[in-house]
Amino acid sequence: MQFKDIIGQDTLKKRLLNSVKDNRISHAQLFLGKGSVGKLALAFAYAQYINCTDKQIDDSCGQCSSCRKYAGMSHPDLFFSYPVNTNHTSTSKVTKTRVSKDPVSGDFLIDWKNYIEEVKGYPDLFQWYQQIGIENKQGFISKEEARKIVHQLQYKSVEAEYKVLIVWMVEKMNEVASNALLKLIEEPPDNTLIFLIANEKEKLLSTILSRVQLIVVPPIESEKLQSYLLKQNPNLSENDLRDIASLANGDVFKASEIISNSSEMRENFDLFVEWMRLCYKKGSLEGIKTWSEKTSKFGREKQKSFLNFSLRMVRESLLLNYGNDKLVKIMIHEEQFLSKFAPFIHLKNVPIIQEILNQAIYEIERNVSGISLFADLSLKMSRLLKMDSSGR
Ligand SMILES: [Zn+2]
Incomplete structure (x- = not known):
């Protein structure tokens, strides 16, 4: 070298x-x-x-x-x-x-x-x-x-x-x-x-x-990392490059992983947006059932990847809410959604949301999966999203 x-x-x-x-x-x-x-x-x-x-x-x-x-x-x-x-x-x-x-x-x-x-x-x-x-x-x-x-x-x-x-x-x-x-x-x-x-x-x-x-x-300086990534992936836009370098925190392996996982990330994002809308809407039981059925058919790794992605969205929302903008690591399409979603996330419901998401990951690891896991999770989530920041 x-x-x-x-x-x-x-x-x-x-x-x-x-x-x-x-x-x-x-x-x-x-x-x-x-x-x-x-x-x-x-x-x-x-x-x-x-x-x-x-x-x-x-x-x-x-x-x-x-x-x-x-x-x-x-x-x-x-x-x-x-x-x-x-x-x-x-x-x-x-x-x-x-x-x-x-x-x-x-x-x-x-x-x-x-x-x-x-x-x-x-x-x-x-x-x-x-x-x-x-x-x-x-x-x-x-x-x-x-x-x-x-x-x-x-x-x-x-x-x-x-x-x-x-x-x-x-x-x-x-x-x-x-x-x-x-x-x-x-x-x-x-x-x-x-x-x-x-x-x-x-x-x-x-x-x-x-x-x-x-x-x-x-960490590798953001500009240097971006120009390296651009050489490897000439199709990436300036915005993408900036997002990836920021998410990867100057780590070239992480950056390459983000690039190769970006289609998975997009899928997780779309699924998350759909899920949160269903959880928040009144009377969407049918929708939740259909969503849970669809999600329960994914492989275990994909389910875990989705739940980990959800954990990240919740964490970033909290950071957005409490003004730690510098710490927030999100892509542009995520920013648009999170600016509307973040107000529903606060210090009262975050610990419980994190707990139920982690519990679901744990159960999937132990082979407990299926529609009821996701339907249950959705109903809990639905209640938690409607909790206000005083805990009611
Ligand atoms: Zn020499």
């Missing part, structure tokens, strides 16, 4: 480049930030730049032997650790790898390389679990993996100036592994750089935190 492949984050790029120019590269650094904002991509481009034999002012050359091996993720002095698990019973069609015991990252190296290439250096944890067929389990970085890392790094580098270890999602290390990593950071082998990548600072050992240089990676 090169710096030019990274979306936005110009301030950080400059800071990393300067650390090389000034010859003060810290041997252990933590790239911290929420979601797919470019943490791995930055660490990767940084490592490639450090080892490039023909450094340009603002990027690696992309041509030298080191750069080419980095690009193919085949450099003998570049190591990755990332969460994995066993998948021997998996029916996943994505991966051919089957691991039944003591999983270590290297077991899934081919999958990792393919995945990172596919997502252009912007991975997502759950999507990675799907790739390696462990989506029903949590991935982790085990003590066996930590032992392997320590072993690999004790040797001299093969050809690069620096050996580089990149640990993605370091919060997935268990305690034994974390302590092995801590020891490695405290007594690093010669010419070794350790780049840790994490979403959540709170889950890391404080002893590790105190020994690494912290690099906070903020």
